[in-house]
Amino acid sequence: MLELRNVNLSFEKKRILNDLNMKFDDGKRYVVLGNNGTGKSTIANLIMGVEKYKPQRGSVYLNGKNITSLGVYERSKLGITVAFQESVRFEGITTFNYLTLGGKIKASYSDAKRALELAGLNSExxxxxxxxxxxxxxxxxxxxxxxxxxKMRYVILDEPDSGIDMMSLDTISRIIDTLNSKGTTVITITHREEIAKNSDYAYLICSGTVLKEGPPTDIAAYYKKMCDRCDHPNEIIESVKELEHRKGVRA
Amino acid sequence: MRIAPDYSKEFEKIVEAYEKSGGESSKLLDKRVASIIISGDKIIGLNSVEGVEIESGKIENGVWARVKVMKGKKVEMPIHLCTGFLGKEGEQRVNFNFIVEEGASVKFISHCSFPWSTHLVHKMLSTVHIGKNATMIYEDAHFHSESGGVTLISDTHATIENGGFYRNSFDLTKTRVGKLKVKVNVDLKENATSELNSKIRGRKDDDISIVESLGLNGERSHGIAKSTVIATDKTRARIINEAFGNAPYSRGHIECTEITKGNGVDVSTLPVLKVTNDLSELTHEASIGRVNSKQLNTLMAKGMTEEEATEFIIKGLLS
Incomplete structure (x- = not known):
């Protein structure tokens, strides 16, 4: 199990993550929902151990072991990986070379072709x-x-739909299911509630903390109703009660 | 290809050096392939094909050669130029004059190999004239000794007539550089196009200096000059890319990427853009620094160490 316990992270006095607690059980599909700027990608970077994203307080645990001090490579060796939101360019490197990491991954041309086709691109x-x-x-x-x-145990897909058209939501679901069918825990970070349908558990993030969690359909519906138009982009909302009060929703 | 009996042993050694630099030695003996083989201060092998005229001779410490591709001739197989120096010390001078007549097209594959030299100065002077609607591609790969004792001074002046195309690629990535001073100056006429591309990897105290200059002098001429330098250890690199937009609708782009790895590096890049015609358009991109951290994180998240990821990125940049 991968766990974030009371994680706090600030950049230059700006609080990004605020007493964040999350648990990801083995072999499950999770969705982390939230509007832009709520700290979702920060969670991906923090779990992966990216240098700038070390928490000031709180810890990251893997199967009960504190891995907060480990870097990106060490965490990847423990079976954690991220498909980062921004897909960077690699000049001079072919897709096949990239997919096989220059031969580090022992995979055939047809393995690479299959993976690429699942992601919606042909072998060309x-x-x-x-x-x-x-x-x-x-x-x-x-x-x-x-x-x-x-072959990772935990895969984080950070905004897998960004830059891809709506029709490709099926492709993303196919990728999530393919990974999950091999026992991989898939954590999908998104601002689109449609993706939540293809998950086992959902977190709603607001102002760098978990505002609500539970069954994906409930969380997706709540997110659509309450967060469709965020009226507090620069204000911290720490509880459902506070959010509902602002929105004038009666309990 | 005829090799004079006196030079057969020397030819074998040159072939060995040529293969070290990635050259295909079988091409040097193929009668269908035009080629020039230079060892030290002499030409030890020469082959021409129909439509290609090659003249050559001696100069002090070196040779000269004039390669002329006749009007309209499309040379099917690349012309191979093999330049080697078998000794440890000395000076080698090579003067080339390339003429590609109107409508002709040709590709040169040049390998310069000095694997055993500890104190060598190699001076190359090239003049290139590309006729109307003619094409010349020149790929130049260097293989120097690991002693760092090779000094390469290369000066190229190219004129590209209306509608002509010139691509010049320089690659010195497999071995140490030593000292390098490369100058390329291109004069582009109407609708002419030029692409200059240099890839160099410096190690230890290698010293790299490149000046690439595009003179966009003809209407609708286009040019791109791109340099990629990997500077490691105590490498010193000075890169100047210039573009001069002197004609209407001419477009130029210059780009320099310098990746640094090591505390002792000393690198700089200077893009120079000058427009004398307000319908000309010039752009530039330049970057100096360590390997991009986003690229590194992406690869390390897949299980590569920082060292492996850095090498992977560098190999891509130099490929």
């Missing part, structure tokens, strides 16, 4: 370079294919 892309000749959406699909090539 294997020869193409992961540079600015590809659109952001194409690079995003390659990134999603790359996590399919890895």
């Amino acid at each position: 892309y294997l020869k193409r370079r992961v540079d600015d000749s590809l659109s952001g959406g194409e690079r995003k699909r390659i990134e999603l294919a790359s996590v399919l090539m890895l």
